[in-house]
Amino acid sequence: MPQLESKYMGLTLRNPIIVASSGLTKNVEKMQACEDAGAGAVVIKSLFEEVLGQEEFGIQDSTGIHPEAYDYLRADLAMEYGPREYCSLIYEAKKKLKIPVIASINCVSAKWWPSFASQIEAAGADALELNVFTTANEQYITASSLEQLYIDIIEAVRSKIKIPVAMKLGMYFTSLPNLASQLCLHGANGLVLFNRFTEPDIDIKKLALKTTFQFSNRYEMHRPLRWIALLAGRIGCDLAATTGIQKAEDIIKMLLVGASVVELASILYKNGVEHIQTLLDEIREWMSSQNFENIDDFKGKLRFTKATDPELFLRAQFIEVIRGYE
Template sequence: MANLETKYLGLTLKNPLIVASSGLTKTPQKIEDCEKAGAGAVVIKSIFEEVLTQDASKIEQSIEAHPEAYDYLLSELELQYGFDEYVDLIKAAKDKVSIPVIASINCTSEHYWPEFAAKIEEAGADALELNVFSVIASRRKDSAEVENMYYNIIKKVKAHTKLPVAMKIGSNFTSLPNLVYNLENRGLDGLVLFNRFTEPDIDINNLDLKTTFTFSRKTDYHQILRWAAILFGETKIDLSTTTGIHTWESAVKLLLAGATTVQLASVLYEKGVEEIHSFNERIEKWMEQHKLNSIEEFRGRLSFKKSHSPQTYLRSQFLDKLRNIE
C-alpha cells in the first residue's frame, strides 16, 4: 500500500493535504471535521493585525487622560481584544484532534507579532504560519525596504519562539529565489505559495469603491506549479502550495513539481471537507499505479532542476502556444 506520510515543518503528517487557513478551521468542531475527513494538518483561521492596530488606536484615544496606563494597557491588548480567544481556540483544537494544528497570524508589520508568537507556542500550536502582506503605495519605499520588512518579521518571530515558522506570501517579488534565500538565512522553515487576496473594485452606479472576493478556479494552480518547481532544490525551506488546487490531479502535479504539502480551501467550500477523503484515495491509487511507495519517491521529480525540459517553467514556450491560437 502506498504511504502518503509527509514531513512538513519538522512535523509528521499522515498525508500532504492541509486545510488552509479559512472559515473551515475557525472553530474546534470544524477542525475536528477536517481531521475526520482525513486532513494531514490544519492551519487555523488567521488572527488579523488590523484588529489589534485598530484596537490600539482606540486605546490610545481612550487613555489620553491617563498616560501612565498606556504601556500597561498596550501589553494587555491581546487579552481585551480577541487574542485570548485565539489562544483558547488553539488549546481547544489541540484537545480535540491529533493532527498538527498550525496557528496563523496575518501581519502587515513587524510590530506586534513576536510576542504573540511566543503565546501561540505556549498555547500548544505545532507550528506558526505568518500571512504577510502589504500593498506599497509610496514611491519612496524601494523593494529592498519592503523585503527587509519580511526579513525583520521572521528574525524577530524566530527570536521569540522555537516553533517552526512558515511564511505565506504573495507572488509579486522581483526575484523570488533571492527573497527565499534571504528568508532561509534568517531561519524560515516553510514557505506558502501563494496567498489569495481580496481585490478592489469600483461600483459605477454609486461611484464608490468596493472589495471583491471570489473562490479560486481549478485552473488557478499554474503559477504555484511554476514556483514550486523553480524553488525546489534552490532552498531547504519546505514548500507548501495553495491557490487553485481543486482536484487530486493538481495536488499530484504540485508534489511532482516539488511541493511538500498542498493547502485547500475553495474546493472544500464548494464540495465539503469530505472531499479530502477522495483526494487521498485517488492519490494513493495513482501512486500504486505508478509503483510509488512514498511521496518522497516522486516529490520534485518534475521540478525545474530535475525535469528534462525545465524551460517549460520559464517563458520560452509562450510564443509557440500563442501562435497555435492565432
C-alpha cells in the same frame, strides 16, 4: 497500498492535504470535521493584526496622549487581550485533534507579533504560519525596503519561538528566489506559495468602492507550480502549495515539482471537507498505477533542478506552443 505520510517543517502528517487557513478552520468543531474527513493538518483562520485596533482595547481617544506613549499603551493592551481568545482556540483544538494544528497570524509589521508568537507556542500550536501582506502605496518605498519588512518579521518571530514557522507570501515579488532564500536564512522553515486576496472593485450604481472575492479556479495553480518548481531543493526550507488546486491531479503535480504539502480552501468550500477522502483515494490510485509506494518516490521528480527540460519553467512568452490561438 501506497503510503501518503508526508513530512512538512519537521512535522509528520498522515497525508499532504492541509486545510488552509479560512472559515473552514475557524473553530474547534470545524477543525474536528477536517480531521474526521481525513486532512493531514489544519491551519487555523488567521488572527489579523488589524483587530488590534484601538477600539478593541477601549482606547477611545488618543488625542492628548504622546504618540509614543500611545503606541506603548496600545501594545501593552494588545499583548494582554489580543491573542487570548486565539490561544484558547489553539489550546482547545490541541486537546481534541490528533493531526497537527498550525496557527496563523496576519502581519503587516514586525512590531506586535513576536510576543504573540510566544503565547501561541505556549498554547500548544504545532507550528505557526505568518500571513504577511502589505501594499506598497508610496513612491519612496523600494522593493528592498518592503522585502526587509518580511525578513524583519521572520527574524523577530524566530527569535522568540522554537516551533516551526512558515511564511505565506503573495505572488508579486521582483526576485522571489532571493527573498525566499533570505527568509529561510533568517529562520523560516517553510514557505507557503501563494496566498490569495480580496480585490478592490467599483459599484457603478452607487459610485462607490467595494471589495470583491471569488473562489479560485484551476488555471491559478500554474503560478505556484512554476515557483515551487524553481525553488524546490534550492533554498533550504519546505514548500507548501496553495491557490487554484482543485483536483487530485493538481496535488500530484505540486508534489512532483517539489511541494511537501498542499493547502486547500476553495475546492473544500465548494465540495465540503468530505471531498478530502476522494482526493486521497485518487492520489493513491495514481501512485499504484505508477508503482510508487510512498510520496518520496516521486516528490520533486520534476522540479527545476531535476526536470529534463527545466527551461519550460522559465518560459512565459507567447511562442510556438500557443501559436494555434493567434
